[in-house]
Structures are given as structure tokens and as C-alpha cells.
Amino acid sequence: xxxxxxxxxxxxxxxxxxxxxxxxxxxxxxxxxxxxxxxxxxxxxxxxxxxxxxxxxxxxxxxxxxxxxxxxxxxxxxxxxxxxxxxxxxxxxxxxxxxxxxxxxxxxxxxxx
Amino acid sequence: xxxxxxxxxxxxxxxxxxxxxxxxxxxxxxxxxxxxxxxxxxxxxxxxxxxxxxxxxxxxxxxxxxxxxxxxxxxxxxxxxxxxxxxxxxxxxxxxxxxxxxxxxxxxxx
Numbered sequence: 001x002x003x004x005x006x007x008x009x010x011x012x013x014x015x016x017x018x019x020x021x022x023x024x025x026x027x028x029x030x031x032x033x034x035x036x037x038x039x040x041x042x043x044x045x046x047x048x049x050x051x052x053x054x055x056x057x058x059x060x061x062x063x064x065x066x067x068x069x070x071x072x073x074x075x076x077x078x079x080x081x082x083x084x085x086x087x088x089x090x091x092x093x094x095x096x097x098x099x100x101x102x103x104x105x106x107x108x109x110x111x112x113x
Numbered sequence: 114x115x116x117x118x119x120x121x122x123x124x125x126x127x128x129x130x131x132x133x134x135x136x137x138x139x140x141x142x143x144x145x146x147x148x149x150x151x152x153x154x155x156x157x158x159x160x161x162x163x164x165x166x167x168x169x170x171x172x173x174x175x176x177x178x179x180x181x182x183x184x185x186x187x188x189x190x191x192x193x194x195x196x197x198x199x200x201x202x203x204x205x206x207x208x209x210x211x212x213x214x215x216x217x218x219x220x221x222x223x
């Protein structure tokens with residue numbers, strides 16, 4: 001069974017540009033979660049998508065947005081990039097329900113210069 | 114107050130010893146509790162999940178939950194150098210999102 005796949009692995013952007021990160025969940029998983037992990041810090045919740053809808057978002061500005069497609073894959077968009085957006089962005093998927101654990105992808109390392 | 118709190122460590126234990134990792138959470142309505150392990154430069158991977166008070170054992174790992182005290186712990190018996198990693202406590206309060214603690218760094222000395 002294929003795991004959660006994220007692309008690209010690394011992304012280098014200039015301040016002010018836009019970044020698009022992609023995630024494909026495990027087959028059968030309908031929920032996709034996005035987390036930001038800045039260097040040396042914990043996982044900060046960004047967004048939760050389930051069945052194509054945004055279910056919840058963390059304390060991030062509106063320039064962080066995303067969507068979930070009919071095949072449950074997801075895209076995270078970050079507009080007007082700032083230097084402090086440099087981080088590892090992790091996508092996780094799960095079956096629906098609060099008791100379900102997450103399976104994480106290997107992440108996208110975003111560097112803003 | 115942070116929603117999920119962990120001692121950042123580092124926690125250093127000798128090989129073969131028991132490593133004890135602790136976590137407290139603020140939401141009394143929390144239902145699901147997880148421990149993830151994250152090696153440096155890698156993504157987190159699930160080690161244990163626990164949903165009811167008491168102990169749950171899986172190999173060398175034991176998760177302990179005390180909802181009255183809002184406390185979750187992870188014990189690692191016979192610690193090995195390969196257990197050296199950051200351990201993340203995660204709590205779900207009912208389907209909205211899972212909140213992760215900042216993690217405890219564990220070093221197991223050979």
C-alpha cells in the first residue's frame with residue numbers, strides 16, 4: 001500500500017512569491033491535514049480537509065490556503081511568501097473520526113530567500 | 114497555557130534503562146491520545162494510541178493515561194540507541210484537529 005506522498009521534496013522561493021505544495025493521501029483516507037514545522041519547533045496545525053471541504057484551520061493568516069480534490073488529494077498554497085514561512089510542511093491523512101491516528105508524508109522543505 | 118505540554122528535554126538515559134516521557138493536556142473533553150516518534154529530518158510515525166484510562170502495552174512501549182489528572186505518559190523499556198529521537202504527544206478533542214506537543218528529545222547512550 002502506498003503511503004502519503006508529498007511533492008516537491010524541496011522548494012526554494014523568493015520572498016513575495018507563491019508556493020504550491022501537493023499531497024496524496026493513503027487510498028481510502030478521506031481526511032487530509034497540513035502542519036507546519038519550523039526548525040526546532042513543534043508541529044503547528046494549518047488546515048484540515050475532509051470530503052472536499054475545509055473543516056478547520058489553525059492560527060495562520062489567510063495567505064495560507066488550500067483545497068482538496070475529488071480524489072482526496074490536497075494542495076497547500078502560500079501566497080506572498082515571507083522569510084519566516086521557511087519550514088517543513090507535513091501532510092497527514094487518516095480515516096474519518098477523532099480516534100483515527102495520522103499517517104504522515106515525508107514533507108516538503110520550503111525555503112524562502 | 115499550552116494545549117499539550119511536554120518537557121523539551123533532552124532526556125538522556127543509558128542503554129537498557131527505562132525512558133519515561135510525560136505529557137499534560139488542557140482540554141478535559143479530549144478523547145484520543147497518541148505518541149509519535151520523529152527521527153531528525155524525518156516525518157513523525159505513530160508508536161502508540163490510547164483511548165481509555167490505564168496502561169496499554171506494545172512490545173517495549175507502554176502508554177499510560179490518566180484523564181482525571183489530564184496526563185499521558187510513554188515508557189520505553191530496555192532503551193536502545195535506535196530509540197534516540199523526538200517523541201511527540203498528540204491529543205484529539207473530538208474530531209476538529211489533533212494538537213501536538215512540542216516534543217521531548219530522547220538520547221539513549223550506548
